[in-house]
Amino acid sequence: MITVKGLYKEFGDKGEIKVLKGIDEHIEKGEKIVIIGPSGGGKSTFLRCLNRLEEPTDGQILFKNECITDKKCDINKLRMKMGMVFQHFNLFPHKSVMENLTLAPIKLLKMDKAEAEKQAMELLEMVGLADKANAYPSQLSGGQKQRVAIARALAMKPEVMLFDEPTSALDPELVGEVLSVMKKLADEGMTMVCVTHEMGFAKEVATRVLFMCDGVIAESGTPEEIFTNPQNPRTKQFLQSIL
């Protein structure tokens, strides 16, 4: 579904900060990829390159056989099919939960208002927040915000969901509710790419775990392989330090 070929990303005026140093990866439909690794390893940058929130310096990304790094492709159309959930939720604070969920479907998918609201209610029910439809983001807890953010991304009926450390900004007791929503989503067969530090989640849900370090994918494998028998010394070191 997503194919990455020779992806490079450099920051700075002269490209002095090299964050991604040649990444090749293929993600199948229905896969649940969890990306782990030390901070500064390029996990988030890699994820954000997938929907071109970061502009890759070099390399190709194919999404359903369409080259999204090509200047000619309409990235906005493709982004509609790739939901994204952010570490800091990024809900629209001036709009109610309902409006957060219906804005994009109405404006971009040309859904009529009633239909969009019906869909929004279904999604809110799925994330367990049907009673908060008329609340504003400031009235929600972190976990609730993140669940709304997931629902918002789902409202566009995406084919892939990208999660950028969705639980890192949450209080520990709120992490569970977000992860359970993500699990539910995984069970429904959604293709997911998730950057996270929740190893439990990775073990339970992931079909494949990528260990990223120093701008490359140092190791890739099933959760059992990675967590019980890591091959790369960096992976070993990383897992030791966090477990």
Added chain:
Amino acid sequence: MNNKKKLITTKRVFLACLLLAAVAFALYVVIAQSLASKTSRELTAEQAQSIVNERLALLPKVQADAAVYLTNNMSVEVKSVTQSDDRSLVLDCDVATYDLYGTVEENLDKYLALAYKIDHERIEKKLPKANSTIIRQNIKDEFNKDFEKAGKVEKSLELKIYEVEENDFQLYLSDEVIDALYGDYKKAVALVKDAQYCTIDGQQVQISNNIPYKNGIVECFTLNNYDSKKPDTSIPAVKWLNSVKNEFIRNFLDKDNGRPRYMYIVDGLKNTILVTLSSLLIGIVIGFIVAVIRVTNDSTGALDFGAWICKLYLSVMRGTPLMIQLLIIYFVFLLPAGVGSIPSAIVCFGLNSGAYVSEIVRGGIMSVDKGQMEAGRSLGFTYMRTMYHIVLPQAFKAVLPSLANEFITLLKETSVAFYIGVADLTLGGLKIRSITYSSFMPLVAIAIVYLILVLGLSKLVELLERRLRKGDNR
């Protein structure tokens, strides 16, 4: 909460200071007034006569005529002359006190009014529709009544208004005009105002609008409110209060062409509000466009040319004085194109405030979390649509107080619009000033109107802000 309390206390202290300042100012005015009247010197009869002679010698011939007429024909005995300041002489006669102002027109009015004693109300009651002969007799009688001590007026009263020096002829009022005057006062004023020709010594003479003797005629007829009361002998404080009252009446309630003078301010206010609101609207539209272009250029590198134009526009608008911009836009560009002064002012103030609004809005856009743009983009919105649906509404809220300040500044800045002839609030006050020759009341009045507008607006914005803040906190 504590902060709020502190703020309220500060506010109260501030208001108290303002109040104190106002009281101090009023006191100053009272004291200054009474001091001024105390310092006026009493002159001996000889000194007074010499000052009168001096002044009379200084007067142009047209006024001297009237003065000489007074002293000779009426035999007014000058009791004393008081000089209260450089420009004002008070002439104390047997029967009344008259101010002899140094300024030309004022002086002329008084003399003429005195000389012809056109007090139409009194005459109207006695002789509703009289012919010119009766009028002349009546005027004589009026004079004699007022100047009993001075003896009978024997010479016939010539209704001479002006002696025009350059052309050496005299201007008389025709009988028709006088009839009209006593038959229907207002009609006469209109008649004289609209008159294009006068009969002078049997010859028809054209009166153009900008020559002074036409104004002289008009003013002669409009001087119905000439004050021939006895001198005010009440104590200084009451005198001052009376003078304030009279000033107020003269500046705001007296009528020109049937409209009380405060209407100049009311009409001006309408124009000021029209200009301010319209130009603010233009300013906000321009400001948002310019800000979006500049932010887009900063963050994506697109729209290079647009950003260059915007920078040029900003430097010009913020680097030159507003008044110069106003004069250039009106006299150089729009007046030749046939655009009126109000639309020109709106265009100019709109362009000018657009420059300031754009900087405010740019700050507002940059204060919105970057994540908002990313969230919008990740849903599939284009850059511009994310801007429109998500970033700008939040930016607008963030900059509302600054925008309100800009609006208030703009409201005050429109006061220069009178330079291109916009009849705004300021010009309303200046008009009254040019009619009554008093500065204090008209100018303070417009200042107060501006102040009330500004305070009202601040309050409104406060309410709006509070409403917007509801349900929205990050």
